[in-house]
Amino acid sequence: MTHTPAQNGAAVDGTELETALQEITAELQSRSERGQPADYIPPLARVDPAHFGIAVTLTDNRLFAAGEAEMPFSIQSISKVFTLTLALGMAGDSLWRRVGREPSGDAFNSIVLLEHERGIPRNPFINAGALVVADALLSRARAPRETIGEILRFLRFVADDESVAADPAVARAEKATGHRNAALANYLYSCGNLNNPPDHVLGVYFHHCAVTMSCAQLARAGAFLANGGRNPATGRSVVSPERARRINALMMTCGHYDGSGDFAYRVGLPSKSGVGGGILAVVPGVASVAVWSPGLNGQGNSLLGIEALEMLSHRMGWSVF
Amino acid sequence: MTHTPAQNGAAVDGTELETALQEITAELQSRSERGQPADYIPPLARVDPAHFGIAVTLTDNRLFAAGEAEMPFSIQSISKVFTLTLALGMAGDSLWRRVGREPSGDAFNSIVLLEHERGIPRNPFINAGALVVADALLSRARAPRETIGEILRFLRFVADDESVAADPAVARAEKATGHRNAALANYLYSCGNLNNPPDHVLGVYFHHCAVTMSCAQLARAGAFLANGGRNPATGRSVVSPERARRINALMMTCGHYDGSGDFAYRVGLPSKSGVGGGILAVVPGVASVAVWSPGLNGQGNSLLGIEALEMLSHRMGWSVF
Amino acid sequence: MTHTPAQNGAAVDGTELETALQEITAELQSRSERGQPADYIPPLARVDPAHFGIAVTLTDNRLFAAGEAEMPFSIQSISKVFTLTLALGMAGDSLWRRVGREPSGDAFNSIVLLEHERGIPRNPFINAGALVVADALLSRARAPRETIGEILRFLRFVADDESVAADPAVARAEKATGHRNAALANYLYSCGNLNNPPDHVLGVYFHHCAVTMSCAQLARAGAFLANGGRNPATGRSVVSPERARRINALMMTCGHYDGSGDFAYRVGLPSKSGVGGGILAVVPGVASVAVWSPGLNGQGNSLLGIEALEMLSHRMGWSVF
Amino acid sequence: MTHTPAQNGAAVDGTELETALQEITAELQSRSERGQPADYIPPLARVDPAHFGIAVTLTDNRLFAAGEAEMPFSIQSISKVFTLTLALGMAGDSLWRRVGREPSGDAFNSIVLLEHERGIPRNPFINAGALVVADALLSRARAPRETIGEILRFLRFVADDESVAADPAVARAEKATGHRNAALANYLYSCGNLNNPPDHVLGVYFHHCAVTMSCAQLARAGAFLANGGRNPATGRSVVSPERARRINALMMTCGHYDGSGDFAYRVGLPSKSGVGGGILAVVPGVASVAVWSPGLNGQGNSLLGIEALEMLSHRMGWSVF
Known part of the structure; x- marks a missing residue:
């Protein structure tokens, strides 16, 4: 987090974010090293590793997306x-x-x-x-x-x-x-x-x-965690601000199993991954981000998903630290 | 973190912080349940558990303190x-x-x-x-x-x-x-x-x-971690902004041993404790905080030190989540 | 052990063995400290801890018994x-x-x-x-x-x-x-x-x-392990002499879970216990012994059963060491 | 074991034992696959893996040996x-x-x-x-x-x-x-x-x-464990018969670290190995056996030493089971 006055979603420069998502998507879609989809059940194993989607919901309810952000995938964990x-x-x-x-x-x-x-x-x-x-x-x-x-x-x-x-x-x-x-x-x-x-x-x-959601749905669903517990689209309260902070804390310390410390070190955002290749990340006060790329790294997290979050957090200055 | 425009130290209301520190100190100094100092070496065992000090360095280099903030203690870990x-x-x-x-x-x-x-x-x-x-x-x-x-x-x-x-x-x-x-x-x-x-x-x-420092010294020493790697007092760079963020990430996930998850959940700030009863916490962009109370909880962290940080972070809206 | 003729059951003094079994049974039946029967399933929990039985089959097919040697119990492990x-x-x-x-x-x-x-x-x-x-x-x-x-x-x-x-x-x-x-x-x-x-x-x-057997049945069933793999009653071969020795070796090193070393130290015979309170022990070349007392010690082995085997092995000089 | 007269070393056919030791030694000396000597310290690493010696002390104090039974080696564990x-x-x-x-x-x-x-x-x-x-x-x-x-x-x-x-x-x-x-x-x-x-x-x-002994010395030193606690050469008591049995029990269950169960299964004798390539085995009532071959298997026990004991125990019918 840059800790400039722009500490809420409304202060995010939409053009900058739009450009970042497009460029990150273009770069990652061209990658040949994409990891392997989970292979323990056929419905996951046969997903094409070439998929890539990303979506961002800002706390002022603007939505940005790139790639296959509307395609549903198995959200798993x-x-x-x-x-x-x-x-x-x-x-x-x-x-x-x-x-x-x-x-x-x-x-x-x-x-x-x-x-x-x-x-x-x-x-x-x-x-x-x-x-x-x-x-x-x-x-x-x-x-x-x-x-x-x-x-x-x-x-x-x-x-x-x-x-x-x-x-x-x-x-x-x-x-x-x-x-x-x-x-x-x-x-x-x-x-x-x-x-x-x-x-x-x-x-x-x-x-x-086994629930199926798209990046766009998932970013909206997680937006309450970035917005003090309140859904920015509907204005309805889901949890108290304190509980939202605490769930974020759990995602930060435990969200990536035995890769949690490494993810915190590299990306610095609370997030939770699933073996279907999705990751939901929270930028407190600013945004929720959902990314999907089915190929996994050795720890069972989306290889390009982590990379997309690392690139995005770096470009936008989004880190809680 | 409240994620209001006040995301740097300069925006912190000094009167509010001063009052918070005084009231927290007054309350905790009166506590009878203070935990026990570490007893594995005589120099730590004979420290009076009644001590309590706290100091805050804001990233605009203002310093606030309460209690025995100038008394040196063993910083240990x-x-x-x-x-x-x-x-x-x-x-x-x-x-x-x-x-x-x-x-x-x-x-x-x-x-x-x-x-x-x-x-x-x-x-x-x-x-x-x-x-x-x-x-x-x-x-x-x-x-x-x-x-x-x-x-x-x-x-x-x-x-x-x-x-x-x-x-x-x-x-x-x-x-x-x-x-x-x-x-x-x-x-x-x-x-x-x-x-x-x-x-x-x-x-x-x-x-x-075995290094000995006071809360005031420790808060100044850790201020570079809150200030993008640069010491706010001297203006000198200690590490790059990215490295500062990454050290904060390590403090968040690993700073309290097997109590790290609980501390993140309760306080939501990167911090590192020592068995001498000190804790150094970082509010990225805003402040570094050092607190000292020699009595420990069952996991070897300062009992009242954690409580002081929980109270302070709650009152000031200081959480990275 | 040299499997010479003097090492077989025929050389055992029947009167001495009979007296030993009677005296051990009398002593153990009078004990007030008997341990508690297994309580995880009702059919075991309601067994009266006062039961005690013991049976010995010598390799010359003589059978000796004392106490409730004909009463069936759950042989479990x-x-x-x-x-x-x-x-x-x-x-x-x-x-x-x-x-x-x-x-x-x-x-x-x-x-x-x-x-x-x-x-x-x-x-x-x-x-x-x-x-x-x-x-x-x-x-x-x-x-x-x-x-x-x-x-x-x-x-x-x-x-x-x-x-x-x-x-x-x-x-x-x-x-x-x-x-x-x-x-x-x-x-x-x-x-x-x-x-x-x-x-x-x-x-x-x-x-x-869930198989149910009496001490007498169990001693007969295990006699092939003491007799080079051959059932002394029927003369029929069950396993080769080498396999019998090897099964005995496994009972010696692994027969009592995390109490195997202690049992070997105290009794010195291959044996296997069950949570129903039974123990089958083998005296290679000489005898198989089955004992039953439903009360268990802290490790889930028959409290008086172990004691009976310790007393019997000591009186008869039955130890492989 | 019934400690009757026929179980003692006096009943062992010396010619049969002598022949067994000579043939086993001849066969193992010719082996090309000998394992590697321990390499963590130079004095062990430079021992020639071609060495092989074996010695047996019967409880009637007869001594039999073959190979380099008089050459000293590091007895280690x-x-x-x-x-x-x-x-x-x-x-x-x-x-x-x-x-x-x-x-x-x-x-x-x-x-x-x-x-x-x-x-x-x-x-x-x-x-x-x-x-x-x-x-x-x-x-x-x-x-x-x-x-x-x-x-x-x-x-x-x-x-x-x-x-x-x-x-x-x-x-x-x-x-x-x-x-x-x-x-x-x-x-x-x-x-x-x-x-x-x-x-x-x-x-x-x-x-x-770091003590150095030959197979012949070691077999004599361990003979009290085979002889009810009494040294057969000097007639002097070292420990009580019960303590000898109990030390044998410990060697059986714990003598080869995480290979103890396998050794009991294959050889069936109490024994203790050392990383110098020596093994001391006990045939209760009958003999103590010391064997030495410096090459080790993957678990740090003498490769040919174990094989020699397996061959010898099989030929002589020496197993406690």
Whole structure:
């Protein structure tokens, strides 16, 4: 962040931003080294790695985009930002008795820390933590189907778009190959940190990971985090300003699994990645940014997505530090 | 951060800040629950837990203080911010081949990750990482005495104060009880990640941890991190703006060991704590803050120091998120 | 040990053994400190801790017993000795590509080592290893029901007793609470070290753990391990002498989870315990011993069962060392 | 084992044993694949891998040998059997409050378990455990020099040979490269599980590892473990029969670090290896066997030494199982 007077979205020079997005997109679309799409389920594996899209929602509700910003993709773990927001709204800070707020220093699906810490996942963004969040959501709604419905309604509300939906083929494929997540859920249950049957929790989890959104939808959906908890398009409050700041803090320290420190060092923005190649980043007070490029780096984050954010944050002076 | 136009130190209302510091100090000085000072060496154990001081340097070079802001204390691990800065200046990014940038998720003196990761410490702020940084500094200066001199000269430069010094009694006491650190240094050496004898590296490490500074000195010394790498008092550049941002990012993700996530969540500022009860925090673009209260919480961070920063950041709207 | 004639059961003084069993039983039956039965499933939790039985089969086929040696109990993990024997008979040494032969140094249901070692369990007696063994058995028989039938036929063969059966209530209760084992099975599957669906493998596992036998049956069933692989009652060969020795070696180093070293130190005999309070021990060349007392010590092994074996081995001079 | 007369060395056919040793030696001397000698210190690295020697002491005091059975080599970790014996004689079972009796499942110099278990090493044969044993010996004698003298006197006593000595060049080389052991000693000290300065403990440790003995000396020195605690040559008691059995049990479960289970499975005898290429094995009641071949396998145990023991145990029917 440049820390000049221009600390809100309204002060951003639209022409400069438009040019930056166009040039970054042109450069990255021409790259031959794009990483490989996730290959553990067919619906992700067959996505063409040549896709690239980016969208920015400023806090004054201007929207900028480049590339395939309207093409829907599987948001995967980015959904965890929204399920956490929803669960905090229901359970409040009592949620933190069941899941920590510390970076894990381990891969997204590690089970090791779970054993050392008796079933309390390190944070809500690793898979084990997101399963606990899904369980918390289930505990109110009772049935997986209702809970999935509730999550979708929340996503439509924050995106201000009734077309947001989960892809049932992706959810089925996740379930068919999700033995590592089944291991985590059963382990959590055996530690007493799930209140609902592992199968129900997994059902909710696989469905919210299977939600499909475009960069434009995702940037709008995340804009409340950049705008003190309030959706700049609708003016409706989603969370309090303090809770928005705190969710941003969690994205900063835990949003990229064992690559979180490196991302903070290189880009300096709170963000959350998904294995579908999407990343949602927040520039507090200024903008939310969604980027999508399906090819992943070795840690399972979008290779060109990270690079796009690094280029954009550098050009626009967008860093919280 | 409120993300109002007031995004630099000059825009801060001095009266409001002055009042905030006085009221926070008055409230915390009256607390009976203050935690216990570190007890592993006599010079720290005999410090009166009733002490409390706080100092703020704004980026327009105004200085505000309350309580015992001029009383020197042992800065301990806060020194790691400055040795890292110095080592990056010498070795540049090649330093990152020897030490990581990820939160450790473990206690400050854990040796476990070191074995799993073959002698590459997770980050430069855990003890093992700081030993590697000390080794990097030694490799240029050749002798421990010279290296210690170089570190002191750097601290005097950034604090703009020739009186900064290490307390030899503290350094001796650290050495006499520093078997855990000796274990780490020998382990690193056995992995080939120290180039100098463990005893030399430990000598440098114990001395820079034994540096004594007041809150006022520390706030001035850290001001370059809030001011794009340039000391606001002297106008001299210490590091590039980008490097300042990156050091802030490391403080945010790794500055409080296994309490980093929680601190980011509660306070939302890059900061580094020391077992002497001091904390240095950075409000990018606006201010550096040093606080001191010798009593520690269960994770070895200043109990009232964290609380003071939480109160101050809340009152002033100072959060990067 | 030189397997000369004087090392066989025929040389044992029957009167001395009879007296030893009676006196040990009398002493242990009078103990008030008996440990607590396993409480994770009702069928085990409601077993009266006052039970005590012991039986010895000598390699000359004499049988000695005291206490409730004919009362059936749940053999639980003791069954792993027999499933391993059966799987080695089918898969031979290729089984060792999927499971190790080293003590784990961890609790019976730890999942940590599994992650560090990429899905290869340390040995066939910890739960993860036994699941791999169950999978190996399933791979031949195709259906869980057939595999369970095959295991039961094998147990009836070695015990020379057609009445051996699994208790369906115990198997159901194991399944209802077996989330830790479900976690292990799903984890193994995700590592590619199960060839059959986790549910099928768990079905086989829960059923063989639910087998019910008396001390007398169990001592007969294990006698082939003391007799060079040949059942002394029927004269039929079960395994080669070398394989019998090797199974004994595994029981010695891995039979009591993280209490294996201590048991070897105190008793000095290959043995395998079960959470139902039973222990099967082998005196190579001389005898197999089965003891049952439902109360467990802190590591999940029969408190008085271990003591009985310690007393018996001391009185009879039965130690492999 | 029933300690009846037929189980003693007197019943061994000397001609058969002599032939076995000659044929095994001839076969192994001709092998081209011999492994590599330890290369971490020059005195071990320059040993010719072509050496091979073997010696057997029967409990009736007959001695058999083949190859270079009289050539001295560095016994290294085999010395831990003797320091443990000596420390148990001094401290008795109270030693077990400071060191465990469980297999570690980890490499010989791992520091990980130490952290998880708060400074209590898993067993006396991993390096950390042997350092605690050395500390226990030091606590009585006060000075490293005296303690080293005491250990040497004990080795001369059990070997019945006044020429046993430590090689000072090896001890110096161990110290010069022993940073991993220095890490362990400092760590143990920091946990309060060493009573003497780490340097003193390391001095004792490096010296007893530097003891030089031949196969013939070593077989005689270990014979008390095969003979109920009594040296068959001198008739003098070293330890009680029960303690001899228990030391054998520890060698069985912990003698080969993370290869202990595999060795038990393949050879079935209590034994302890050293990185100098020696192995001492015990056939309870019958014999002690010392073998030496400097080339090591991947786990740091003598490649041909293990093979020799496997061949010998198979030919002579020597297995405790």
